Amino acid sequence: xxxxxxxxxxxxxxxxxxxxxxxxxxxxxxxxxxxxxxxxxxxxxxxxxxxxxxxxxxxxxxxxxxxxxxxxxxxxxxxxxxxxxxxxxxxxxxxxxxxxxxxxxxxxxxxxxxxxxxxx
Numbered sequence: 001x002x003x004x005x006x007x008x009x010x011x012x013x014x015x016x017x018x019x020x021x022x023x024x025x026x027x028x029x030x031x032x033x034x035x036x037x038x039x040x041x042x043x044x045x046x047x048x049x050x051x052x053x054x055x056x057x058x059x060x061x062x063x064x065x066x067x068x069x070x071x072x073x074x075x076x077x078x079x080x081x082x083x084x085x086x087x088x089x090x091x092x093x094x095x096x097x098x099x100x101x102x103x104x105x106x107x108x109x110x111x112x113x114x115x116x117x118x119x120x
Contacts, residue, residue, distance in 0.1 A: 021107045028103060032096045039089050046085065050078045 002010070053074055061067040 017110050021103070021110065024103055028096070028099050031099075032092075035092050035096075036089075039085065039092065043082070043085055046078060046081050050074065 054071075057067060057070045057074065061070055
């Protein structure tokens with residue numbers, strides 16, 4: 001049986017560990033959010049640049065065959081950039097998955113340890 005002082009000490013430890021775990025989860029979420037917003041901005045930039053290039057092609061190219069060739073090249077370029085961006089986003093998802101998994105494992109071990117203390 002624990003004394004009241006020991007119980008308060010355990011409660012303090014549990015609260016401190018819980019706060020730290022919540023803070024770490026918040027940090028992971030914030031980093032993830034920032035990475036994903038950055039990728040969204042990059043994708044928007046690709047679409048915007050493509051729109052500008054299309055307007056330039058429409059106004060400067062007079063030969064229909066050259067215009068279609070330029071459009072095909074632009075489409076290919078945009079497709080390659082979008083695929084690369086998608087792969088980068090998937091890579092970010094894998095990194096974040098690892099961070100969440102590590103956080104979960106650490107939190108589960110801490111919770112298990114706290115339950116063992118209470119059970120004594």
